[in-house]
Amino acid sequence: MNKFFWIDKQRGIAKTYIDLIRDLMSIKSVPHFLNHDNPYELYVSLLASVVFSRNVDIVDSDLSRTEKENLGISKNHDYEMDFSELAEGIGSPEKLMNLVSSAAGGWRLGIYTSGTTGRPKRIEHTMESLTRACKIGDRYCDNVWAFAYNPTHFAGLQVFFQAFLNLNTIVYIFETTPSRILPTIEENSVTHISATPTFYRSFVFAGEKVNERVLGVTMGGEKFDTSLAERISSIFPNARIRNIYASSEAGSLFASTGDVFTIPTRFSGKVLIGDDGELLIHKSLLGISDDIILEGEWYHTGDVVERLDENNFRFISRRTEMINVGGYKVNPHEVEKAIREIEGVIDVRVFGRSNRVTGNIVMAEIVAKNAEVKPYIESEISKLNKHFQSWKVPRIVNFVDLIEQTRTGKKVRK
Amino acid sequence: MEEILTKMINEIMNKKGSQSVVELKTDASLRNDYGFDSLDLAELTVRIEDEFGVDIFEHGNVDTISEILKRLGANE
Numbered sequence: 150m151n152k153f154f155w156i157d158k159q160r161g162i163a164k165t166y167i168d169l170i171r172d173l174m175s176i177k178s179v180p181h182f183l184n185h186d187n188p189y190e191l192y193v194s195l196l197a198s199v200v201f202s203r204n205v206d207i208v209d210s211d212l213s214r215t216e217k218e219n220l221g222i223s224k225n226h227d228y229e230m231d232f233s234e235l236a237e238g239i240g241s242p243e244k245l246m247n248l249v250s251s252a253a254g255g256w257r258l259g260i261y262t263s264g265t266t267g268r269p270k271r272i273e274h275t276m277e278s279l280t281r282a283c284k285i286g287d288r289y290c291d292n293v294w295a296f297a298y299n300p301t302h303f304a305g306l307q308v309f310f311q312a313f314l315n316l317n318t319i320v321y322i323f324e325t326t327p328s329r330i331l332p333t334i335e336e337n338s339v340t341h342i343s344a345t346p347t348f349y350r351s352f353v354f355a356g357e358k359v360n361e362r363v364l365g366v367t368m369g370g371e372k373f374d375t376s377l378a379e380r381i382s383s384i385f386p387n388a389r390i391r392n393i394y395a396s397s398e399a400g401s402l403f404a405s406t407g408d409v410f411t412i413p414t415r416f417s418g419k420v421l422i423g424d425d426g427e428l429l430i431h432k433s434l435l436g437i438s439d440d441i442i443l444e445g446e447w448y449h450t451g452d453v454v455e456r457l458d459e460n461n462f463r464f465i466s467r468r469t470e471m472i473n474v475g476g477y478k479v480n481p482h483e484v485e486k487a488i489r490e491i492e493g494v495i496d497v498r499v500f501g502r503s504n505r506v507t508g509n510i511v512m513a514e515i516v517a518k519n520a521e522v523k524p525y526i527e528s529e530i531s532k533l534n535k536h537f538q539s540w541k542v543p544r545i546v547n548f549v550d551l552i553e554q555t556r557t558g559k560k561v562r563k
Numbered sequence: 564m565e566e567i568l569t570k571m572i573n574e575i576m577n578k579k580g581s582q583s584v585v586e587l588k589t590d591a592s593l594r595n596d597y598g599f600d601s602l603d604l605a606e607l608t609v610r611i612e613d614e615f616g617v618d619i620f621e622h623g624n625v626d627t628i629s630e631i632l633k634r635l636g637a638n639e
Contacts, residue, residue, distance in 0.1 A: 328595055351601055354624025355594075380623070475601055504612075505620035506605040531578060544606040 152242070154313075155189045156337060157321040162189050166242035166316060173197055173239065178227040184208040188300040188321055192309055199249050199256050199276070200235065203228040206259035209269070210301045211477070211538050216269050220261070242316050250276070250314060257437075260303055262397030270440035272397055274303075278436050280310045282393075282401035289315040292365075295334055296321045297344035303397040304369065308343050331356040331384075334363065343367035343393075346374050347475035347507050353380050361387050369393035369401075373408040373464075374505075394464075398441055398448060399434045412460045422462060426453045472501035472509050474540040479511055484533075484541055488513060491529045493522030498552045499543060513543035514552060523548055564615075564635060568628070571610045575603050589629040611635070 155164045164172070176197045183198075183205050185191035191207070198205040208222055232239075239245040256276060261269045294312040296319050298305035305323075312319045320337045322330055330352040334342070339362065346368050363385040368378070373392045381390055394410055395401040402420070403410040412420050419431035429447040441448060451471075454462040472479040481499035488497045496516040501509035513530070517523050526546075533542045565587060572593075573583040581598060584591075593599040599607070611631070612618050619625050619634040 326595075347601055350624070351594075355626065376623070502609050504605045504608050505618065506608055507601050510602065510605045510609060512609075540602060544602065545609060 152316060153318040154242075154316075155192070155319050155321065157189060158333065159321075159324055160187060160189070162187075162321075164189060166245075169193065169196075170239055170242065170245060173200070173245070174232045176230055176232060178229045179203065179205065180225045180227050182206050182208050182222050182225045184225075186210075188296075188323075191300055192313075195258075196245075196249060196313075197230055197232075198228070198258075200232075200239065200245075201228065201230050202256050203230075204257040204259070206261075206271070207301050207306075209261040210299060212261060212269060213536060213538065215536065220269060220271065246314060246316055250280075258306075260301070260306070260397060260436075262303070270397075270438060272435075272441070273437040274400070275436075278400055279306055280314065282307060282395075282404075283311045283314055285314050289317070291340070292317045293338055293340045294319050295337075295339045295342040295344075297323050297342060297348050299323060303400065304343070304345075304395065307395070307401060327351045328355055331358065331360070335360055338362055341365040341367075343369070345369065345476040346377055349377055349381060350374075350506060353377070353384050356384065359383070360385055363388045366390045367393055367404075369395050375408075378407075396450065398436060398438070399430050400436070402430070402434070409457060409461050409463050410454075412462070421447065422454055422456050423449075426455065426465065428452045428454050428462070472499075472511055474501070474509050474511060475507040477538070477540045479541045481511075484511065484513070484537070484543065487533055487536065488515065488530060488543075491526055493518045493526055496552050502545070507540075510544045511541060513546045514549045515546060516550065516552060517548050564632070567614060568611075568631065571607060571614075572597065575599070575606055579603070587628045589627070589632070591628050592626050593628075594626055 151165045151167050153163060154166045154169045155162060172193050173196060179194045179197045183191055183194050185194065195205070206222065238248055257273050258279065259271050259273050261271055292315060294308055294317055296305065296308055298308060300323065309319065320333065320339055322333055325333055342363060349368065364387055366381050366385055366388040368390070369392065378390050381388065390406065392405045392408065393401055394403040402416070403412065405411065416434070419434050421429040423429055428450045430450060432443055432446050432448060435441060435448055453465045455465050456462050470481055472481060484499040485497050488494055494515055495518055498514045500512055502512045503509055515526060517526055530543060530546055569584060569587050572587065576583060576597060584597065591597065593604060608618065608620055615635055617635055619631055625631050625634060
């Protein structure tokens with residue numbers, strides 16, 4: 150068997166599983182903080198760390214420089230590795246896959262998440278927590294996965310392990326131009342795709358051509374969108390559409406074919422719906438982190454759900470003030486703090502404005518000292534790109550005389 | 564209507580550091596010809612909704628200028 154492992158057309162990469170083994174064998178060292186611009190190299194280093202049971206962190210490519218410095222991930226060190234000792238053990242793709250899935254007992258992977266406060270948190274995962282939702286077996290061996298998440302994010306890791314543990318081909322489309330996505334899916338005979346609704350929206354409306362090869366479409370990270378699901382069904386008529394509830398803290402927890410989620414029996418007693426409708430997850434389902442705040446043994450997700458019966462629920466909203474922009478969480482307080490530092494700003498309110506493209510965009514209302522300073526404030530806000538990720542920067546700024554407040558004195562965010 | 568739309572598109576393009584569009588071509592694609600990404604499209608749809616009271620994505624995707632004008636009822 151010499152199946153393709155990784156196809157990334159933009160970078161001109163087409164690697165078979167034999168190439169992967171060859172590239173692994175040539176590795177001499179792996180840094181503690183994995184920080185590659187090339188997703189293939191990132192995952193080769195990751196596999197090397199698993200084989201040698203070296204704990205590593207994947208540096209979220211969306212973190213700003215300041216966030217990296219605050220998290221102490223600017224200093225790096227290397228682990229030396231001698232693959233010649235393991236030549237026999239990883240001689241075939243199957244052996245490598247078995248080594249990765251079995252040698253993972255003590256291995257830990259640190260990942261970073263924007264969490265429910267917007268401040269990045271470090272969460273440590275084991276192979277067990279990373280692969281909990283993976284389905285492995287003969288019936289999955291011919292799957293071809295389109296890889297449509299940021300490879301440094303939890304969802305990307307899950308797609309990676311789902312594909313790798315079945316020795317599937319992975320077609321990297323996360324950075325593909327929208328107009329090229331459908332042709333790339335077709336040219337590479339992709340059978341399964343997992344992505345955010347925003348990612349699907351970027352390409353499923355662009356083409357009319359029906360693709361009958363795609364059998365599985367998974368959506369997650371944002372509110373379920375029925376009209377999008379209908380459109381996906383018309384482009385991929387043979388695809389089973391699944392909606393996933395997952396978080397960086399806990400991984401994939403629930404799946405559904407619509408907007409109603411069922412709590413699986415294996416999570417019995419580990420998932421609760423509070424009296425106020427908030428979804429609570431038992432600590433035994435979480436990754437390891439000092440940054441996760443528990444109440445007793447329970448993690449408060451901040452997601453408010455509607456209980457339909459004993460085991461079924463539907464999402465209603467987020468409890469926090471976080472703005473969900475295409476699956477990315479934005480803490481309005483963080484953005485307001487930066488805007489408040491601009492000369493001439495008296496007060497500011499940052500909030501989300503809903504739309505059908507990205508779910509929300511960030512907007513700002515500003516009370517300025519006088520009319521003369523408004524152009525300066527606008528120009529300074531456009532420069533926030535240097536400190537913030539693009540989705541955090543307010544797209545529309547309106548100048549107002551007064552910021553609206555609720556009766557409790559809080560700023561109105563919706 | 565086209566004048567307002569041109570202004571909106573230019574504002575978004577200028578923020579990205581792209582050159583302004585002098586005259587909108589009806590068959591131009593926002594994504595492919597003007598380089599709009601999802602955030603740019605989201606901003607445009609919100610600006611249009613505020614100006615014209617129409618959610619251009621309500622009945623499915625739009626990508627070309629003529630599709631936007633059609634949603635705004637310019638051709639009716």
